[in-house]
Amino acid sequence: METTMIANPGNHSKIHPQKFGLYLGIVSLIMAFAGLSSAYIVRQSAGNWLEFRLPTMFFVSTGVIVLSSLFVWLSSRAFNQQKELAYKTYMVGAFVMGCAFIVTQYLGWMQMYSSGIDLKGNPSGSFVYVMTILHVFHVLGGLVVLTVALYHAFVLPFELTYKRRVRLDLTSIYWHFVDILWIYLLLFFILQR
Amino acid sequence: MATTDIKDYDLRAEELIRDHGVDDHFHEHHEGDKYQSSFFSKYVFSLDHKMISRQFLITGIIWAVIGAGMSVIFRIQLGYPEADLQWLQPLLGKWINIDSAGVGTLDPEFFYSLVTMHGTILIFFVLTAGLSGTFANFLIPLQIGARDMASPIMNMLSYWFFFLASIVMFFSLFLSTGPFAGGWVAYPPLSALPQASTGSGAGMTLWLVALILFVISTLLGGINYITTIFNLRTKGMTFWRLPLSIWSLLITAIVGLLSFPVLVTGFLLLFFDRSLGTSFYLSEIFIGGEALDHVGGSPILYQHLFWFLGHPEVYIIILPAMGIVSEVLSVHSRKPIFGYRAMVYSLVAIGFLSFLVWAHHMFMSGVNPFLSSIFTTFTMIIAVPSAVKVFNWLSTIFRGSIRFNSASLFGIGFVSMFISGGLTGLFMGNSVLDIQIHDTYFIVAHFHLVMGVAAIFGMLAGIYHWYPKMFARHMNDTLGQIHFWGTIISAYMVFWPMHYLGMFGVPRRYYSFDVFDAFRDFGGLNEFITIGAIIGFLVQFVFIVNFFYSMWKGRKMTSKNPYKATTLEWTTPIDTPHGNWPGKIPTVERWAYDYSKNGEDYVPQVIPLREGEEAH
Numbered sequence: 001m002e003t004t005m006i007a008n009p010g011n012h013s014k015i016h017p018q019k020f021g022l023y024l025g026i027v028s029l030i031m032a033f034a035g036l037s038s039a040y041i042v043r044q045s046a047g048n049w050l051e052f053r054l055p056t057m058f059f060v061s062t063g064v065i066v067l068s069s070l071f072v073w074l075s076s077r078a079f080n081q082q083k084e085l086a087y088k089t090y091m092v093g094a095f096v097m098g099c100a101f102i103v104t105q106y107l108g109w110m111q112m113y114s115s116g117i118d119l120k121g122n123p124s125g126s127f128v129y130v131m132t133i134l135h136v137f138h139v140l141g142g143l144v145v146l147t148v149a150l151y152h153a154f155v156l157p158f159e160l161t162y163k164r165r166v167r168l169d170l171t172s173i174y175w176h177f178v179d180i181l182w183i184y185l186l187l188f189f190i191l192q193r
Numbered sequence: 194m195a196t197t198d199i200k201d202y203d204l205r206a207e208e209l210i211r212d213h214g215v216d217d218h219f220h221e222h223h224e225g226d227k228y229q230s231s232f233f234s235k236y237v238f239s240l241d242h243k244m245i246s247r248q249f250l251i252t253g254i255i256w257a258v259i260g261a262g263m264s265v266i267f268r269i270q271l272g273y274p275e276a277d278l279q280w281l282q283p284l285l286g287k288w289i290n291i292d293s294a295g296v297g298t299l300d301p302e303f304f305y306s307l308v309t310m311h312g313t314i315l316i317f318f319v320l321t322a323g324l325s326g327t328f329a330n331f332l333i334p335l336q337i338g339a340r341d342m343a344s345p346i347m348n349m350l351s352y353w354f355f356f357l358a359s360i361v362m363f364f365s366l367f368l369s370t371g372p373f374a375g376g377w378v379a380y381p382p383l384s385a386l387p388q389a390s391t392g393s394g395a396g397m398t399l400w401l402v403a404l405i406l407f408v409i410s411t412l413l414g415g416i417n418y419i420t421t422i423f424n425l426r427t428k429g430m431t432f433w434r435l436p437l438s439i440w441s442l443l444i445t446a447i448v449g450l451l452s453f454p455v456l457v458t459g460f461l462l463l464f465f466d467r468s469l470g471t472s473f474y475l476s477e478i479f480i481g482g483e484a485l486d487h488v489g490g491s492p493i494l495y496q497h498l499f500w501f502l503g504h505p506e507v508y509i510i511i512l513p514a515m516g517i518v519s520e521v522l523s524v525h526s527r528k529p530i531f532g533y534r535a536m537v538y539s540l541v542a543i544g545f546l547s548f549l550v551w552a553h554h555m556f557m558s559g560v561n562p563f564l565s566s567i568f569t570t571f572t573m574i575i576a577v578p579s580a581v582k583v584f585n586w587l588s589t590i591f592r593g594s595i596r597f598n599s600a601s602l603f604g605i606g607f608v609s610m611f612i613s614g615g616l617t618g619l620f621m622g623n624s625v626l627d628i629q630i631h632d633t634y635f636i637v638a639h640f641h642l643v644m645g646v647a648a649i650f651g652m653l654a655g656i657y658h659w660y661p662k663m664f665a666r667h668m669n670d671t672l673g674q675i676h677f678w679g680t681i682i683s684a685y686m687v688f689w690p691m692h693y694l695g696m697f698g699v700p701r702r703y704y705s706f707d708v709f710d711a712f713r714d715f716g717g718l719n720e721f722i723t724i725g726a727i728i729g730f731l732v733q734f735v736f737i738v739n740f741f742y743s744m745w746k747g748r749k750m751t752s753k754n755p756y757k758a759t760t761l762e763w764t765t766p767i768d769t770p771h772g773n774w775p776g777k778i779p780t781v782e783r784w785a786y787d788y789s790k791n792g793e794d795y796v797p798q799v800i801p802l803r804e805g806e807e808a809h
Contacts, residue, residue, distance in 0.1 A: 017420050020343075024416045028450050031455055033458075039497070042494060120471055
């Protein structure tokens with residue numbers, strides 16, 4: 001390998017470009033939710049704002065998504081330790097928990113709806129629907145990424161390569177982000193009362 | 194054992210990175226253009242940043258002609274409200290109403306569509322995608338010494354999302370109900386209620402879809418630009434050695450990354466109001482005597498979310514032009530840019546302040562006067578870094594050996610426009626004065642000069658300057674200069690008189706002033722403006738002919754550095770291959786502006802400092 005082909009030998013300690021790009025993407029998503037949060041606060045301060053209790057299923061789903069994040073972390077750790085079985089098992093666990101999160105969120109919306117908080121009603125309910133629906137879309141994106149990770153785990157031969165590790169890191173960074181984002185949303189809804 | 198494995202693995206990974214730097218990986222896979230062997234992979238689904246840049250440019254030029262053509266049509270209406278416009282019927286069809294006497298008039302609803310689409314097209318499709326898309330793609334890898342963008346595939350997708358947005362928006366022009374007509378800002382309720390006007394139905398739906406596709410394109414591009422600048426600079430290319438064009442594109446991308454997502458959330462709530470019956474922006478409304486279900490929404494909320502992007506968007510448009518002009522003026526004055534670091538700090542300051550001034554677009558919407566005073570203050574402060582830049586451009590060309598060619602003339606023209614338009618910004622940024630001039634032609638004159646025409650001038654300066662690098666041929670300079678003088682004279686003909694209209698309170702977006710005694714006297718001035726607009730539009734064809742003719746028949750580039758410039762793009766071969774430099778990527782040894790130093794005309798960035806020579 002010719003050294004001349006290396007772009008910048010001084011730059012090797014730098015963050016991987018794809019990870020950097022993902023962090024930038026996360027920044028833009030944070031801005032989107034910050035925009036919605038500020039719209040929520042501004043609208044709330046204008047009055048005519050219905051107060052209601054968050055559905056209990058949202059707390060269940062919090063446990064579910066935290067668990068899935070834990071599984072992603074364990075899977076990633078097992079991969080680095082070359083423990084193939086644990087890597088695969090935890091990855092399946094993460095995926096299952098991710099799917100379960102979607103189900104629990106759906107049940108949460110149903111709880112809201114049956115208690116009289118519907119999408120078209122007071123904006124306080126509409127905001128919760130819109131923000132949680134947008135979040136679920138990001139979780140669905142995460143599930144697609146996890147599906148690719150499962151493909152890597154079960155179809156490709158197990159090998160600890162740099163490329164595979166970067167891919168796994170990208171998956172877990174994004175998944176942890178949607179987890180933290182949910183916890184933020186839940187705290188926001190609870191505290192902004 | 195596990196711990197040892199991780200350590201071993203990390204060492205191995207380090208080794209892999211050392212041996213397979215990102216560029217190296219790129220080079221291995223793309224060398225010899227094996228991925229560009231067919232027509233489709235070379236010209237259509239290209240991964241080469243230079244081709245993607247040309248795709249953005251040509252799409253932008255097509256949009257510019259459409260957008261400017263629309264302005265000519267509505268200017269004809271404003272300048273000659275009594276004229277028979279039957280001759281436009283072959284082009285506009287049913288939007289020209291023929292009365293019983295056989296006189297054709299422009300449909301008022303379509304007038305609003307034209308104004309709306311002119312704004313949308315010029316702001317987003319020409320001056321964001323056409324300007325940033327073109328020059329970020331073209332200059333970033335070439336000027337920082339990278340083989341391509343960090344992710345060529347994302348880069349390609351960025352163009353194709355823009356293309357899709359273009360198709361959707363173009364399609365909306367041909368709807369039987371017409372394109373969206375509620376203004377480029379798409380304020381509710383006109384945008385939120387499909388039944389509000391003819392353009393608010395399918396026209397608005399397509400507008401929204403096109404804009405969301407457009408934002409995806411911008412974010413994909415922006416993430417790539419920032420990542421590339423941070424990660425793929427060649428050896429020696431420190432941040433303080435970056436050309437100002439790169440700095441400006443970096444700040445632009447960061448501003449876009451932070452502001453466009455907020456616009457999307459504004460659009461998301463708009464979508465829910467339009468299609469799913471929520472009341473984020475809609476309060477109690479009657480349409481045609483019928484009460485709608487919406488309760489308690491606030492259209493001001495949309496304005497906040499919109500302008501949180503909308504104002505930074507102004508800087509997304511102007512910052513790349515500033516960077517391009519800094520580069521062009523320095524090269525063609527044979528002088529280093531004056532106050533390089535001050536230029537960088539002022540770019541950063543403008544980028545930062547651009548997030549703190551949005552409500553100055555909303556002084557008349559009933560915001561708290563105390564809040565207005567804060568936004569007025571920040572708006573005034575933004576004049577400081579802007580003035581620093583103007584001072585530095587003027588100081589750069591002052592006593593320089595200026596080459597008056599098309600590129601430098603458009604660069605100087607940019608400074609002229611920026612000063613003329615910038616000064617009026619001080620008036621309307623003041624919340625008290627804004628009460629008189631809000632929504633008048635004063636505003637139209639201001640923003641067209643300071644970010645419309647100025648940004649177009651910056652873009653044209655860039656096109657004339659980097660055309661040889663893009664197409665390996667020169668554009669005709671005489672035609673370029675005719676283009677410049679025709680454009681600058683007509684631009685001032687159009688926008689200077691508009692200030693007077695605005696000061697007298699003539700409102701923008703009006704189809705006709707026939708019924709207003711106070712504004713009837715301005716017929717002559719409006720006619721004058723329209724003549725200027727027509728001249729300005731026709732002169733652009735000199736450019737278009739020059740641009741496309743030169744692509745095949747222009748004077749061939751004989752030297753790879755025709756301007757004797759210092760930056761890295763001029764060290765690449767004339768026919769620059771995919772990967773930019775065959776073999777080794779050059780190493781950077783000095784900053785980008787060593788002109789007229791120690792008696793030497795210029796010293797390229799790749800030349801090491803001589804013995805005893807001090808860095809700038």
